[in-house]
Amino acid sequence: MNPKLKLLIYAPIRWLNAESEYILVLCRSLKEQGVEAVIMGSAGNPMLAEAKKAGLRIEDRFDLLSLNPFKIALTIPRVQRWMQEEQFDIIDIHRSEGFVILASLAKSLKPRPALIRTRQDMRPARTDPLNRWLYNSMDAVIASNQLLAEDLIARLSLDPGKVKVIYFGLNPEEFKPSKSSQEMRSELNIPEHARLIGLSARLAVVKGHEYFLKSAETISKEIPEAMFLVSYRKIEKESDFLVRLEKSPVKDKFLVFGPRDDRANLLNICEIGVLSSVGSEASSRACLEWMALKKPVVATRVGCLPELVIPGETGYLLMPRDSAGMAKAIINLLNHPERAREMGERGHQVFLEKFQEKTMIEKTLQIFSQIIKK
Structure with missing residues (x-):
């Protein structure tokens, strides 16, 4: 050039x-x-x-x-x-x-x-x-x-x-953990036995947090040690997720974090990454971040996400607003940690090759x- x-x-x-x-x-x-x-x-x-x-x-x-x-x-x-x-x-x-x-x-x-x-x-x-x-x-x-x-x-x-x-x-050198998962869990006082599922997105209606919250209720009944991490960098005024969370029976199982400089460290403590969007996703930094961290991804069939996630190979895809399907996919991964680990490794390989x-x-x-x- x-x-x-x-x-x-x-x-x-x-x-x-x-x-x-x-x-x-x-x-x-x-x-x-x-x-x-x-x-x-x-x-x-x-x-x-x-x-x-x-x-x-x-x-x-x-x-x-x-x-x-x-x-x-x-x-x-x-x-x-x-x-x-x-x-x-x-x-x-x-x-x-x-x-x-x-x-x-x-x-x-x-x-x-x-x-x-x-x-x-x-x-x-x-x-x-x-x-x-x-x-x-x-x-x-x-x-x-x-x-x-x-x-x-x-x-x-x-x-x-x-x-x-x-x-x-995404540049993998600019998004990688500087601390171990164990160190971060200790800093954040997260129980050692907790099974963490994460969603990283701005708080906006289009990101579908309400469906993630609803799936958490089902997951918690099946897997009591499950906990849910929400990371956001911006809150849009139309979002009512925090209000819904306050009224939820599983609110004590949620960890909510605002803007942080160490997001790679934070997200790395999760076993599974979720994208619950109901629209948009012309591009998805969040999905690539989960893949860079070697996490299996459970995502909706929205925008570019079906082009990033290979069903059954790097994660699972489901229809938007399908809280029951989301819960089922997450429970499946939590019950088969070795399969989840292999999906995360494969997703990381795809990320390095294409994204x-x-x-x-x-x-x-x-x-x-x-x-x-x-």
């Missing part, structure tokens, strides 16, 4: 989420590969603040999301002049907001940069003529999972050869190289 390659990533993301984490990891790694990446978004964007702290170049002077038509009319020529001066080789657009304006401006530049539309959103893409034309006019479309790629091809009549799948990747951060970067650079040559 040409070390002088210059990339603009347009991502006016209003909060820190899996999508913003993908972009931050991507730009940090591309910088190490000699690519000059600029992340463009709105002023006050928390992702841009994180990017700046990481030493990445940001651009927040242009508000393409304003509802004031006069302000937009003044902003457009300024953005066009700036992009012409910068001479980007590739412009990678990650959000629908501002897509029309930025793509149109990019097409007017001389020389015209290569254009990519990256999508990490499981919600159906709009099928109006303008959106169809915009997607079809891209040099490449990157989807964060195969299900999303197939949906885009069908929904927008895209050339399948133009649509590429790149999974989010490392370096794989994500290699595939991204391959696409860059292909579209630049065209």
Whole structure:
């Protein structure tokens, strides 16, 4: 890859989420590969603040999301002049907001940069003529999972050869325990005999914590020594999980942890990792974390999860909202610890083969190289 390659990533993301984490990891790694990446978004964007702290170049002077038509009319020529001066080789657009304006401006530049539309959103893409034309006019479309790629091809009549799948990747060296499970259990005063099942996700309705809680009631009757660990980094206002937990007959069996810097140590004390989501999961850092820690995974058939978990080999898959099925799968693993250990080892192998951060970067650079040559 040409070390002088210059990339603009347009991502006016209003909060820190899996999508913003993908972009931050991507730009940090591309910088190490000699690519000059600029992340463009709105002023006050928390992702841009994180990017700046990481030493990445940001651009927040242009508000393409304003509802004031006069302000937009003044902003457009300024953005066009700036992009012409910068001479980007590739412009990678990650959000629908501002897509029309930025793509149109990019097409007017001389020389015209290569254009990519990256999508990490499981919600159906709009099928109006303008959106169809915009997607079809891209040099490449990157989807964060195969299900999303197939949906885009069908929904927008895209050339399948133009649509590429790149999974989010995790660096195993940056997510590994620094303490033994026994040390962490001792620090947290967790009984030695406890059998821990973990769920790591923001507290949000879409993450299905209520179904995990309901399954815990069934599991506790079968396996009294079972305990349940919930780790989160954010609470969304719609979530009522903590209220439900307080009223639950198994509330004393739950350990709930907020944001921590030692999440690898925390999650490693669990025997099984659970993903109870009822939607979303365009990418899943949480699933990869369990796999990196060699834990078998019990997950719902949502988003990318069926592409990460091999049923009966690295864990189990079940339908969303199926608390009974979740309980049955977890009990099965707890009753067969050797099988669970083998599934965890196999999941770790799959993670190393397919879902490392370096794989994500290699595939991204391959696409860059292909579209630049065209």
